[in-house]
Each structure stands twice: as structure tokens, then as C-alpha cells.
Amino acid sequence: MARLTPAFWAAMVTVLIGAICLLLSPYQDWISIWPDAFTLPVTSWLGNGLTSLFEFLKPAARFISWILSYPMVWANILLVHSPYSLTIGLLTALGWYIGGWRMTLLVLGGLGFVLLSGYWIASMNTLALVFVSVPLAIIVGMAIGLLANEIRVINRPIGTMLDVMQTVPTFAYLTPLLLLFGFGPVVGLIASVIYAAPPMARNMMLALQRVEPDIKEAAVMTGATRFQQLFLIEIPSASRQIMVGVNQTIMAALSMVIIAAVIGGFNDIGWEVLLTMRKAAFGQSLIAGVVIVIFAILADRMSSTFAHDGRRYSWRVALGIAAISAIAAMVQSSVLPGPDHYAAFKGTTAYIDVKLGNFTAANGAILERLKNGAMFYVLLPLRVGLDEAVLPFTWGFQWTNAMSAWVFVAFGLIAAALSAWNRIVLGLCLLIAAGVVVVGIINLPWPFVLVGLGALGWFAGGPKLATFSVLMVVAILVSGLWAPALLSIYLCTASVVVCVVIGGSIGIVCALSETAWSIFRPICDFLQTIPLFVFLIPVLMFFQIGEFSAFLAICAYAIVPMIRYTRHGLTSIPEDLLEAAVASGASEWQALWEVRIPYSAPTILLGLNQTILYAFSMLVIAALIGTTDLGQQIYLALGQGDVGLGVAAGAAMAILALVADRLVQAFAAARRKALGL
Known part of the structure; x- marks a missing residue:
């Protein structure tokens, strides 16, 4: 019977706790607001503990930072000071070898746009960071994947660690890394490795798991050692899936180095986007954003083609393209202008700014109505509830407690009607949703959230998941x-x-x-x-x-x-x-x-x-x-x-x-x- 199912009891308990919270919250403030007496100074504890730990680790971290600065500096010098004709030519040659004339045109057109945009130097600074961070992330990710594959006992802890690395927000990496490694591009490099290593590790684990048992048995039958089995048989057999991991690692690293621009430290393309956005110079910001997109597209297309398409094109043609670019590089200084002299889109950025200004001036009222309509009639009610969002100057009338009561009565009747069609759980869920909209998400009583989350976890995965979900959210509660x-x-x-x-x-x-x-x-x-x-x-x-x-x-x-x-x-x-x-x-x-x-x-x-x-x-x-x-x-x-x-x-x-x-x-x-x- 539907009334006795776990889903019914989970929904019913949530409804009852929600009703109790609504009735008692006007008289008991602790139901709506977590008591300060039970709030632990978690941020202070973490700050003091981590600061002390970082002071102990800082000499070693600064030494690592000093070591990593060398490949960063040399990669930066190589890319920034190399003639742009040589860089474009070599990457175009690689594009031909990987993907033929289509990839060649994509690389040539993309890098040509970057050069003409005037952001060549900033782009090379970004590319230098990617060139150093990607190999490090691949090495770290492969090492983690191999370790998890060889020592099965730590497979689950490593999976949890990878979950944490991928779910912790990217900005959260930067604060402790700044204290440890100091200000500068090395912080962006290390943050990029932390963020980009998990995709490589997961694909490495998946690749080795998918190696056919027959291949593994054949390697054992030949008398190969475990090292030989792994590096001569299994990894080559899993190369396609591993290359998928390389593709994802490149994209993650590129995304992270752009985010790392928030801390500044060097003039990369991410910093250009952030700076122009802050100045409201949207024309320049858009061009700089297009440059980032071009690098992302080129990285994605080249690495994914290399991973999935085994076809390779004539190396002689690629060598010819590289030779032509080398000749162009030798005469570049006397014939072609430097990368700083290109500003082909200067007029375009000014045009965009003018047109954008004209558009917003002409359609500002429409855009404002669209934004206000979405805020007043959708987002704000969900945020603070109908009780606070429905006001005379927005909706034309004032929301009252009687209206809230009628909403609950109406949805209670709907739940009762649905029970006749064996849909009582759906009716109770609609009643809960109505309560959330009436009260607002940020005004939800914490006991209701905990009980509702526990009920949801119990229904979805049993008591273990319910306990995990509730304890995790309680940790946020006590942290303030x-x-x-x-x-x-x-x-x-x-x-x-x-x-x-x-x-x-x-x-x-x-x-x-x-x-x-x-x-x-x-x-x-x-x-x-x-x-x-x-x-x-x-x-x-x-x-x-x-x-x-x-x-x-x-x-x-x-x-x-x-x-x-x-x-x-x-x-x-x-x-x-x-x-x-x-x-x-x-x-x-x-x-x-x-x-x-x-x-x-x-x-x-x-x-x-x-x-x-x-x-x-x-x-x-x-x-x-x-x-x-x-x-x-x-x-x-x-x-x-x-x-x-x-x-x-x-x-x-x-x-x-x-x-x-x-x-x-x-x-x-x-x-x-x-x-x-």
C-alpha cells in the first residue's frame, strides 16, 4: 500500500516537521536561526591551525616554488621571445600532422586572430603556464591512477580524495597556496596541477580496469614482471582512454590558469579579461574572451583528435611548414612588426562599445524589465518566500498570513485528492515544495532542512546515506x-x-x-x-x-x-x-x-x-x-x-x-x- 512505502514515510515526516517548525518559529527564534551558543569558531581554528602549519611548511614550499619558477621562467622566455611566425608555424605543422588541412586551417586562423588582436604576449604568458602545468598534472594524475590500480586497498580513499579535489571550489585553493608559495605565477601553476590532475587519475584508473583479461593473462604467461606487464602491455593497450584523460587534463589546466589570474602576478590573458571587465571596457573584454575561447578550442580539438583518431598525415608536409616558418622567423625582425604593434581590432572594440552603449540606451528599459521580472516574480520568491517577496510596489498587493494558510490548505487538498489515485507521495512532495516557496529557501528552519535531507537520504540510499548527508550539513551549521x-x-x-x-x-x-x-x-x-x-x-x-x-x-x-x-x-x-x-x-x-x-x-x-x-x-x-x-x-x-x-x-x-x-x-x-x- 502506498501509505506504507518508505517514500510515503519520508515525505510525511518532512511535512510534519515542517508544520511544527512553522507553528513554533514565531515563538522560538532558535528554530529559524541556529543559536550562536552552538556555533563553533571553526574559521578561527582553521586559520590558526593552518597558519601555524604553513609557517612550518613555508621553507620547503618556498624551495619548491623556487624550483618550479625555473621551468616557468624558461617556458615564458621561450614562448614570449620566440618569433611569433615560428610559434604559429610549428603549431600549424603539428595541426597538419594530427588532423590534416582542416586542423591546419583551424590552428592558422585561430593563432592569426590571437596575433592580430594585440594579445599575443599575454597569450604566450598563459600558454607558458599551461605548457608547464599540463605535464606536471599528467605525471601526478598517472601516478595516482597507477597507485590506486596496484594497491586496491587504497582505491576507495583515493576516489574520495579525487572527489574532494574536484568539488572544492577553485578559488579555495588559492588562499592557502598564496600563504605557502608566495605571490606570483607559481601559485597558479600549483593550483592548476591540483585541479587538472584528477581527470587524468580517473581516466588512468578506468583505462587500466578496462584492459582485456586475455591481454593480462597473456602478459603473465610470457613470464613478464609486474613492471613489464604494466608499462609494456597494459598501459599501451589502454592508450586511447589515457589520451582522453590527457585531453580533459589540458582543458582543466587551461580553465584553472584563467581563474588563477584573479591573484595577478603576471600579465596573462586571464588578467586582461578581468581588468577589462572591471573597467567596463566590454569591447576589449570580448576580444580577450574570444582569445581564451580560441586557445580552449585549439587545445580541445588537437588533443581529442590525437586521442580518438589514429590517422596521421604526411610528416614531410609538416616538416615543410615548419621549415617555412623558420625562414619567416629569420626575416621577421626586419620585415614584420613586433607582436605589440598589432591592433587590428582596436576599431572593432570601440565599435562594440559604442553599439553596446546605444543598444542599452535604446533597450535599457526592456532589459531592466526582464531582469526585474525574473527577480521579483521568480528568484526573489524562491529566495525569501512569498511572504517577503510579494509587496505592493512589485506585485500590487501585500502577502498575508491568511494567504499562506490558504496555500497550505489548497496543496493539502491536492495531496488528499492524489491519494485516491495512489499518488499520495507526489501530493506530499507538492505540499513540501509549496512550503519552501511560501517561506523562502534562506528562511527555511534548520531542523526542517536536516530532517528533510535525512528523509531524502534514507529513501534514496538507506540509513548510511541519510547519516552521511545530515552529518555533513551539521558541519556547515556549527561552522557559522x-x-x-x-x-x-x-x-x-x-x-x-x-x-x-x-x-x-x-x-x-x-x-x-x-x-x-x-x-x-x-x-x-x-x-x-x-x-x-x-x-x-x-x-x-x-x-x-x-x-x-x-x-x-x-x-x-x-x-x-x-x-x-x-x-x-x-x-x-x-x-x-x-x-x-x-x-x-x-x-x-x-x-x-x-x-x-x-x-x-x-x-x-x-x-x-x-x-x-x-x-x-x-x-x-x-x-x-x-x-x-x-x-x-x-x-x-x-x-x-x-x-x-x-x-x-x-x-x-x-x-x-x-x-x-x-x-x-x-x-x-x-x-x-x-x-x-
């Missing part, structure tokens, strides 16, 4: 970061809901129409290639600094996984299952809603999982343009050098992402089990 954590949850929830609705709809359309997928696929590829930093530029151009701009940037970045996974799930249905649905007389839409979507639910849930993680990743970057959540706390800690606050806020955001990840994965696993997959 509950208010910014709720703001992070609010903005992430709003963005994820939009991504699920819009991205899921686009994914369904793309699953039904190859023409639609041919249109949206390059858009998805493009959005996944763009470094996070660049998403801020267009939203700032039209909507200025504020929460709405941050919301749009998060949606733009996080929507792609929802599109891809939805389409992949719907197009991976077994043919015999679809044939059975058609044979039973189901129409295309009936087959979609009753067969394809239920069967692809585990894959769609994985897309939801990735969307949530993407949203949390972008949330920290969005702190640059006006949020007040945990991301802003991390950013403030970076500016103030407050390592305690930076680590605590970063850990809090990592906890939220980790709990969401575990819950969604548990639901996906339960759905796969129900389907017998």
Missing part, C-alpha cells in the same frame, strides 16, 4: 556559515531547475530529431569548451553586476550536461523495447512518456548530477559579479588572505556538492536496479 550556504543552495536550485526544464526539453527534441541535434550539438560543444571566466562577459554586457547576471552565467554553463545526457538516455533505448511499444499500439508520444523516459531515467539522473556539480563550480566564479553566498565568502577570504574563512567556505561548498552528488547517484542506482540494469 549556514546563511551563505542557504544562499548558495537557493541560487544553485534556481539555476538547476531552469537547466532541467529547458535543457531537458532541448534534449528530448534532439532525441526525436537529428536535424535539431545537428543544430544544438555544435552549440553544446562550444559551451563546454569555453572556460568559466568567459561566461561572465556577455551577461555583464547586458545586465551589469548583480544576482541575475550570476544566475544567467550559471545556467549557460550548467545546461549542457542536461541536454547531452537526456538525449543520450532517450537514444540508447533497446530497439526490441521500442518495437514492443509500437506493436502494442502506442503512438510516438506515448512511447516517449511511457517507455523511453522511464527507461532512460538513470542516465537523465546522471545528467542532473552533472548539472548540479557544474552549477556549484560556476557559483564560485559568479561571486566576481555580485553574489553573496559561499562563493563570495571564498572570494573575500582570498582578498583578505583569511585562510580559515577560505578553507571553511570552500569545504562548505564542497560538502553541498558532495551531498547532492551522493543523493542523485543513489536515486540513479535505485532506478537502474528497478529496471534490472
Whole structure:
């Protein structure tokens, strides 16, 4: 009976606790606000403890920094002072060898744009950091992957460590690294290695696990030692998957070195974007952003082609291109201008600024209405609740307690009506959602959040997951970061809901129409290639600094996984299952809603999982343009050098992402089990 299912009890307990909190909160302040007496000085403890530890480790860290500065300096000298014609020629030759004339044109056109933009020197500074950080990240990632593969006992701890490395916000790395390694590009290098090593480690582990047992047995039968088996047989057999890891490592490193520009230290292209955004010089900012996108596209296309396409083109042609570039380099100083003399887009940037000014002047009222409409009627009610958001100057009337009561009565009746169709759990969930909107996410009583989270964890994965989820969130409560954590949850929830609705709809359309997928696929590829930093530029151009701009940037970045996974799930249905649905007389839409979507639910849930993680990743970057959540706390800690606050806020955001990840994965696993997959 539905009333006795775990889902029913989880929803019912949450509803009851929510009702009790609503009734008692006007009389008991501790229900709405976590008592200060129970708040631990976690940030102070972390700050004092880590500062003492860093003082002990600082000599060794500064020695490592001094060592790493040498490859940084030499890579910088090599790229910055090499004739640009030689650099372009060598990379073009590599492009030909990897991908033929298409890759050649892509490399030549992309680097030509970088040169003409006037950002060649800044780009080479960025490229120097990538050239040093990527090999280090690959070595570290491969070492971690090999260690996890060879010593199975530490496989789970290493997996947890990789989860932490990937869920801790990128800005949170920078504060402690600054104290340890000092100010400068080496901090960006080390942060890039920390951020980019996990993809390499995960792909290394996956690659070695996928080596065919027959190959391993053949290596053993030949009498090879374990070292020989690993490096002469298994790793070469897994080279394709390992190269996928190299591709992901390159993209992660490039993304991180752009983020590291926030600390300054050298004139790279990320710093140019940040500086021009701060000056509201959006024309220059857009050109610098395009330069970053070009490098990201070139890195992605070249590394992915090398990983997936075994075909190689004539090395003689590549050698000829390199020889021509060497000749051009010898005559460059006397014939061609230096890289600083190029400014082909100076007029374009001025034109963009003028046109943008004219557009915002002419359409400012429309843009303002769009922003205010979204804020007043969607985001603000979700944030502070209908009780505080519905005001005479926005909605035209004042929200009252009686209206709240009627909302609860109406949804209670809906829940009762749905129980007649054996849908009582759905009705209770709608009642809970109505309560969240009435009260507002940032005003939710902490007992309700803990009980609701525990009930959700119990239903999804049992008592172990429930305990894990509750204890993790209690850690945020006692640290004194509950208010910014709720703001992070609010903005992430709003963005994820939009991504699920819009991205899921686009994914369904793309699953039904190859023409639609041919249109949206390059858009998805493009959005996944763009470094996070660049998403801020267009939203700032039209909507200025504020929460709405941050919301749009998060949606733009996080929507792609929802599109891809939805389409992949719907197009991976077994043919015999679809044939059975058609044979039973189901129409295309009936087959979609009753067969394809239920069967692809585990894959769609994985897309939801990735969307949530993407949203949390972008949330920290969005702190640059006006949020007040945990991301802003991390950013403030970076500016103030407050390592305690930076680590605590970063850990809090990592906890939220980790709990969401575990819950969604548990639901996906339960759905796969129900389907017998």
C-alpha cells in the first residue's frame, strides 16, 4: 500500500516537521536561526591551525616554488621571445600532422586572430603556464591512477580524495597556496596541477580496469614482471582512454590558469579579461574572451583528435611548414612588426562599445524589465518566500498570513485528492515544495532542512546515506556559515531547475530529431569548451553586476550536461523495447512518456548530477559579479588572505556538492536496479 512505502514515510515526516517548525518559529527564534551558543569558531581554528602549519611548511614550499619558477621562467622566455611566425608555424605543422588541412586551417586562423588582436604576449604568458602545468598534472594524475590500480586497498580513499579535489571550489585553493608559495605565477601553476590532475587519475584508473583479461593473462604467461606487464602491455593497450584523460587534463589546466589570474602576478590573458571587465571596457573584454575561447578550442580539438583518431598525415608536409616558418622567423625582425604593434581590432572594440552603449540606451528599459521580472516574480520568491517577496510596489498587493494558510490548505487538498489515485507521495512532495516557496529557501528552519535531507537520504540510499548527508550539513551549521550556504543552495536550485526544464526539453527534441541535434550539438560543444571566466562577459554586457547576471552565467554553463545526457538516455533505448511499444499500439508520444523516459531515467539522473556539480563550480566564479553566498565568502577570504574563512567556505561548498552528488547517484542506482540494469 502506498501509505506504507518508505517514500510515503519520508515525505510525511518532512511535512510534519515542517508544520511544527512553522507553528513554533514565531515563538522560538532558535528554530529559524541556529543559536550562536552552538556555533563553533571553526574559521578561527582553521586559520590558526593552518597558519601555524604553513609557517612550518613555508621553507620547503618556498624551495619548491623556487624550483618550479625555473621551468616557468624558461617556458615564458621561450614562448614570449620566440618569433611569433615560428610559434604559429610549428603549431600549424603539428595541426597538419594530427588532423590534416582542416586542423591546419583551424590552428592558422585561430593563432592569426590571437596575433592580430594585440594579445599575443599575454597569450604566450598563459600558454607558458599551461605548457608547464599540463605535464606536471599528467605525471601526478598517472601516478595516482597507477597507485590506486596496484594497491586496491587504497582505491576507495583515493576516489574520495579525487572527489574532494574536484568539488572544492577553485578559488579555495588559492588562499592557502598564496600563504605557502608566495605571490606570483607559481601559485597558479600549483593550483592548476591540483585541479587538472584528477581527470587524468580517473581516466588512468578506468583505462587500466578496462584492459582485456586475455591481454593480462597473456602478459603473465610470457613470464613478464609486474613492471613489464604494466608499462609494456597494459598501459599501451589502454592508450586511447589515457589520451582522453590527457585531453580533459589540458582543458582543466587551461580553465584553472584563467581563474588563477584573479591573484595577478603576471600579465596573462586571464588578467586582461578581468581588468577589462572591471573597467567596463566590454569591447576589449570580448576580444580577450574570444582569445581564451580560441586557445580552449585549439587545445580541445588537437588533443581529442590525437586521442580518438589514429590517422596521421604526411610528416614531410609538416616538416615543410615548419621549415617555412623558420625562414619567416629569420626575416621577421626586419620585415614584420613586433607582436605589440598589432591592433587590428582596436576599431572593432570601440565599435562594440559604442553599439553596446546605444543598444542599452535604446533597450535599457526592456532589459531592466526582464531582469526585474525574473527577480521579483521568480528568484526573489524562491529566495525569501512569498511572504517577503510579494509587496505592493512589485506585485500590487501585500502577502498575508491568511494567504499562506490558504496555500497550505489548497496543496493539502491536492495531496488528499492524489491519494485516491495512489499518488499520495507526489501530493506530499507538492505540499513540501509549496512550503519552501511560501517561506523562502534562506528562511527555511534548520531542523526542517536536516530532517528533510535525512528523509531524502534514507529513501534514496538507506540509513548510511541519510547519516552521511545530515552529518555533513551539521558541519556547515556549527561552522557559522549556514546563511551563505542557504544562499548558495537557493541560487544553485534556481539555476538547476531552469537547466532541467529547458535543457531537458532541448534534449528530448534532439532525441526525436537529428536535424535539431545537428543544430544544438555544435552549440553544446562550444559551451563546454569555453572556460568559466568567459561566461561572465556577455551577461555583464547586458545586465551589469548583480544576482541575475550570476544566475544567467550559471545556467549557460550548467545546461549542457542536461541536454547531452537526456538525449543520450532517450537514444540508447533497446530497439526490441521500442518495437514492443509500437506493436502494442502506442503512438510516438506515448512511447516517449511511457517507455523511453522511464527507461532512460538513470542516465537523465546522471545528467542532473552533472548539472548540479557544474552549477556549484560556476557559483564560485559568479561571486566576481555580485553574489553573496559561499562563493563570495571564498572570494573575500582570498582578498583578505583569511585562510580559515577560505578553507571553511570552500569545504562548505564542497560538502553541498558532495551531498547532492551522493543523493542523485543513489536515486540513479535505485532506478537502474528497478529496471534490472
